[in-house]
Amino acid sequence: MSLSDLGDVNLNQLENYSKDIDSNYISSLKLSNYRNYKSYKASFDKYPIAFIGKNGVGKTNILESISLMQPGRGIRSVKLEEMSYKHSGNFGININLIKNKESFKIGSSLDLGVSRLRKVKVDGKYISPLLLTEYLAVISLTPLMDKIFIEGATNRRRFFDKISWIFISSHAQNIRLYEKSIKERNNLLKENSNDTVWFNNIEKQIVKYGTQIIIDRLKVLNILNTHINDSNVNFPKASMTFIGEIENIFSENSDLDIFRDIFSKTLYEKRKQDIYRGITSIGPHKVDLLVSYKEKDMKASLCSTGEQKSLLISIILAVAKSYKKYTHLSPILLLDEVFSHLDNDKKQSLTKEIEDLKSQAFMTGIDESDFVTFNKDSCIINLDNSTNRSLNEY
Numbered sequence: 001m002s003l004s005d006l007g008d009v010n011l012n013q014l015e016n017y018s019k020d021i022d023s024n025y026i027s028s029l030k031l032s033n034y035r036n037y038k039s040y041k042a043s044f045d046k047y048p049i050a051f052i053g054k055n056g057v058g059k060t061n062i063l064e065s066i067s068l069m070q071p072g073r074g075i076r077s078v079k080l081e082e083m084s085y086k087h088s089g090n091f092g093i094n095i096n097l098i099k100n101k102e103s104f105k106i107g108s109s110l111d112l113g114v115s116r117l118r119k120v121k122v123d124g125k126y127i128s129p130l131l132l133t134e135y136l137a138v139i140s141l142t143p144l145m146d147k148i149f150i151e152g153a154t155n156r157r158r159f160f161d162k163i164s165w166i167f168i169s170s171h172a173q174n175i176r177l178y179e180k181s182i183k184e185r186n187n188l189l190k191e192n193s194n195d196t197v198w199f200n201n202i203e204k205q206i207v208k209y210g211t212q213i214i215i216d217r218l219k220v221l222n223i224l225n226t227h228i229n230d231s232n233v234n235f236p237k238a239s240m241t242f243i244g245e246i247e248n249i250f251s252e253n254s255d256l257d258i259f260r261d262i263f264s265k266t267l268y269e270k271r272k273q274d275i276y277r278g279i280t281s282i283g284p285h286k287v288d289l290l291v292s293y294k295e296k297d298m299k300a301s302l303c304s305t306g307e308q309k310s311l312l313i314s315i316i317l318a319v320a321k322s323y324k325k326y327t328h329l330s331p332i333l334l335l336d337e338v339f340s341h342l343d344n345d346k347k348q349s350l351t352k353e354i355e356d357l358k359s360q361a362f363m364t365g366i367d368e369s370d371f372v373t374f375n376k377d378s379c380i381i382n383l384d385n386s387t388n389r390s391l392n393e394y
């Protein structure tokens with residue numbers, strides 16, 4: 001199947017878009033019992049916001065709290081209980097979101113005394129955290145991603161899935177259901193089970209959700225590659241491809257029903273072999289994302305530290321711009337220490353890109369000097385001491 005055969009991309013929020021793309025931002029943030037904050041409150045305008053202050057003051061923690069306004073476990077991908085103030089077992093994050101001139105109160109909280117899962121409320125009503133992308137898109141770039149091209153495939157896959165579900169909300173739910181089915185199949189394998197009916201049922205689910213995951217990832221990959229190819233930014237062009245056994249089979253088959261049959265048969269045939277290792281050896285949970293520096297025809301893993309950071313920025317900018325193009329909404333950007341490793345020319349280009357995007361960007365840095373290139377509308381919040389705090393904090 002060629003990508004053009006995949007049909008129209010059914011992107012989030014396409015139907016109720018507004019032309020007023022500037023009116024999409026977080027207007028206030030309130031933290032209670034979150035990380036090093038017993039309580040913290042701040043209000044924001046729609047322009048870039050830079051948090052500055054010494055090491056350990058709590059800059060990344062604020063960005064992490066905003067990242068919990070998406071499915072998953074935030075920019076650090078750690079256990080929720082680690083995020084509660086001194087591991088007290090409960091926290092609350094509340095934002096006010098302005099979207100198309102409408103206002104939404106969104107809360108994300110944990111109370112270990114009641115449940116290990118976090119609860120999400122929009123205007124007082126509980127929703128699944130997996131549906132948060134229907135309200136806002138958060139795109140992050142943190143120092144934890146600096147080694148993304150060198151480390152194992154899991155983080156690259158997770159990175160791409162976080163991007164995919166801001167475009168296609170159902171992707172987060174499909175990933176959850178797919179992973180549940182894989183876990184169930186792995187349990188059967190470990191038990192050395194010969195319950196054929198049970199195996200067949202689980203594999204049917206794996207094929208159903210797995211196929212949708214492959215399709216949706218490819219749609220988003222295509223959007224991003226096309227955007228990067230056509231765009232003109234002062235960052236190296238990244239080119240992305242998926243490397244995976246099932247993805248190869250997918251690209252060789254023009255008919256979805258035939259593909260599903262082959263996927264199903266392959267799982268069946270691999271049962272015997274998979275039993276030895278107790279894991280499912282084929283499926284979209286095995287895919288790797290290969291990123292290359294296009295102009296140099298060089299794998300990202302072989303590029304310099306600064307080049308790798310620039311490639312990531314090039315991808316993140318493509319995500320933000322494509323999201324804006326398709327949804328007419330601006331994504332929220334979380335850019336943690338993004339200026340480190342960048343030369344002055346690149347720093348200025350990134351500043352310009354952020355301002356042109358008209359996205360609300362939350363950034364961090366040690367010093368004010370990193371943000372002098374931003375225009376007067378941007379806001380600098382110094383977290384170092386309360387007497388020196390911005391008027392935006394209260």
Ligand SMILES: Nc1ncnc2c1ncn2[C@@H]1O[C@H](COP(=O)(O)OP(=O)(O)OP(=O)(O)O)[C@@H](O)[C@H]1O
Pocket residue numbers: 034035036037053054055056057058059060061062082083084085086087
């Ligand atoms: N659950 C928690 N309860 C209390 N404090 C915590 C908790 N988790 C982390 N901290 C503390 O929060 C502090 C701030 O961390 P954060 O990563 O936000 O700092 P930062 O300002 O980004 O620093 P840097 O400039 O080094 O990146 C750290 O000192 C850390 O020990």
Ligand SMILES: [Mg+2]
Pocket residue numbers: 059060061336364
């Ligand atoms: Mg930090």
